Amino acid sequence: MxxxxxxxxxxxxxxxxxxxxxxxxxxxxxxxxxxxxxxxxxxxxxxxxxxxxxxxxxxxxxxxxxxxxxxxxxxxxxxxxxxxxxxxxxxxxxxxxxxxxxxxxxxxxxxGKNSILHTNGSPHKRMHALILGFLRSAPLKARVTKVFENSVKLSLATWKDKNPIYVQNESKKLTFDVLVNTLTSVGPGENLNFLRSDFQEFIKGLICLPINLPGTRFYKSLKAKERLMKRMMTILQKRKESMNFTDEKAPINDAVDLLLRDSSESSEKQSLPLDSISGNIIEMMIPGDETMVTAMTLAVKFLSDSPVALQKLVEENMELKKRKTDSGEDYAWSEYMSLQFTQNVISETLRMANIINGVWRKALKDVEIKGYSIPQGWCVLASFISVHMNEDNYENPYQFNPWRWEKVEATVNNNFFTPFGGGQRLCPGLEYSRLQLSIFLHHLVTTYRWVAQQDEIVYFPTVKMKRKLPITVTSINTTP
Ligand code: HEM
Structure with a gap:
């Protein structure tokens, strides 16, 4: 009692x-x-x-x-x-x-402590500018266009024999390998297979209880990270030995070149040790396994549910395909990016998908914003999903309507549309992502028609399709 x-x-x-x-x-x-x-x-x-x-x-x-x-x-x-x-x-x-x-x-x-996500002040600015400059550079976009186009075409060629296709799985195979290639120039083979399987083990632990005991999810992820780091260090060592640091005009082919060169040019105090560079490269692989995959899969999902938007997308892309077939020229990255309706489909997909639903921040000091007090040490969640799905900002927010972007003045950097975040941490992969999505959609809609099976979007802990989005494809006559 x-x-x-x-x-x-x-x-x-x-x-x-x-x-x-x-x-x-x-x-x-x-x-x-x-x-x-x-x-x-x-x-x-x-x-x-x-x-x-x-x-x-x-x-x-x-x-x-x-x-x-x-x-x-x-x-x-x-x-x-x-x-x-x-x-x-x-x-x-x-x-x-x-x-x-x-x-x-x-x-x-x-x-780890050297991650770009944990660095602040001038080391963050420097790293952000470096990655942004690299991912936005025209030579990189031209190279990614070739590599990704090739992978998409090869992958699509196998789809008709595999019905049903699980879009989420197929997208993952495409984006991860190409991103690893962009970052490290590692192509298909044993090394890539090891990187892929260790990475998948590593990433499973990102949202879990951080208990580091044998057998726990967190422990397994840390072990996978150790293996990844070891493999990446070997890649870096070999590259470092073969690089000519005195030739300033030598092309920067991938992120390994970029970070090694920057490190050799920086003062001793600022230069990044090899293990930090390895860590930075590994964390940049995440979009290849997560965000990009979700964006591609959800674009297919939303288009499956919106035949009128799909029809308009097909028309725009067929027109480009016809021009390219007639001229016999290769596609330039800028041609993919200038497909206006396709860009609107991508914006609408990102608005509704809310792949990153908001960002978490911590206040370093007491601050007052619009009359709201935020005490030092408190966390703030700037919720993007609440803005993207609010009918004061978007008419019928649950309706997939790419046409709405024809009316919006600034499609990318306005306060109502922040799928890539904003400010100093605005995603440096913004254009890279849009380019890959455009290439994927172009070749998909000019090769196949599809029927999607019943599936649902799950939003927790990350955005995914419950059944990985199974679709049945049929080839179309590609002569437009
Ligand atoms: C649809 C795809 C993508 C979405 C929705 C997305 C979204 C975001 C968001 C919201 C942030 C800001 C995080 C914050 O402020 O805390 C971010 C940061 C970042 N993203 Fe992306 N991202 C995508 C693709 C990519 C790609 C393809 C890459 C690299 C190739 C990339 C590399 C990065 C990096 C390095 C940062 C950290 C930037 C910094 O802290 O300075 N992202 N991303």
Whole structure:
């Protein structure tokens, strides 16, 4: 009997302590909201919404109770969630001086301290500019176009014999190998197979409990990272030995060249050790296994559900194909990028897919934005999904409507459209991603028609198709 009373007293104390904490936060001007239950906060509702067809419900419920910016407690973190475009903009633009990235412990530990995600200030600026310059350069785009075009054509040629095709799996095979090639010049073969299997083991641990004990998911991922690092160090060593660092005009063929050359040119204090370069290259492989794959798969999903948009896409792409067939010339990367309706399909896919649904940041000091107080040390989630799926920003937000982008003035960098983030951490792979998506869609819609089987999008922990999107393809007469 006594222990029952003891338990109730303890529960009372914890609830009372939480209540006082909430009152104190309100006094400090922290946005309204609730930290939920002791320890678990509002995580259960967050996850339940993540598994539903409308993950944005978590935000919408609280927005209607507390306003566009509210406090909550999810995944073990008290956090201020912003669904307000102006607040999001301030958070994104004040990278480094007020806000720094705040990723879960598993991500921090698996990436290591030299990851671009954890660097701030001038080392971050330097690394970001380097990668951006490389991924946006015309020679790189020309090379990626050749390599990716070739892979897409080879892959598509096998589809008709494999019905049904699982789009998610096929996209993964395409994007990962080409990204590894862009980064390291490693082509098909044993080395690539090892890199692929170790990478897949590594990435499984990114969202998990960071318990480093034999047998745990986290432990297996760390081991896979060690193997990846070893393999990558060998690639770097060999390249370093064969590189002529004195020839300033030597072409930069891949990210290995880029980072090794930069490291040799930097002062001793600034130069990156080989293990940091290896880590940076490994983390840049993630889009090849995750974000790009999801973007391609969801583009096919949305087009399957929107025959009118698909028809318009086919017309635009058939026209280009006819021009190229008649002239006998190769495709230039800029031709893929100038397909306007195709670009609108890509924008609409990214808006609705919300592959990265928002970014997590931590405040380095007390800050006030639009009257909302964010205390030092608090995390902020700048929610992109709430902005992308809000009917004040987009008419009928759940309708796949590529035509809406014809009316939007700035399609890429406006505050209402941030699939690639913004500010100093704006994704350097933005153009690279759009180019690959355009190449994929062009060859797909000018080669096949398809019928998609019933499937659903799952939003938690990452965006995926539940059944990997099975489709049945039939070849079309390719003479337009
Ligand atoms: C559809 C595909 C992609 C999406 C939706 C996407 C989205 C994003 C977002 C939202 C961020 C910002 C994260 C933050 O602010 O904390 C980011 C950063 C980054 N992305 Fe992407 N990305 C994509 C493809 C790529 C590709 C293909 C590459 C490389 C080849 C890439 C490399 C990076 C890097 C290195 C960063 C870190 C930038 C920094 O912190 O300075 N991404 N991406």
């Amino acid at each position: 006594e222990w029952i009373i003891g338990c109730w007293v303890l529960i009372g104390i914890v609830i009372g302590w939480y209540w006082l904490k909430e009152k104190k936060l309100e006094k400090r001007g922290v946005p309204k909201g609730s930290l939920g239950w002791p320890f678990i906060g509002e995580t259960l509702d967050f996850i339940a919404c993540g598994y539903s067809s409308k993950p944005v419900n978590f935000m919408d419920k609280r927005k209607s109770l507390y306003g566009k910016v509210f406090r909550t407690n999810i995944l073990g973190t008290p956090i201020i969630v912003s669904t307000d475009t102006e607040v999001n903009k301030v958070v994104l633009l004040n990278q480094g001086n007020i806000f720094i990235p705040a990723y879960p412990k598993s991500v921090r530990e698996l990436f």
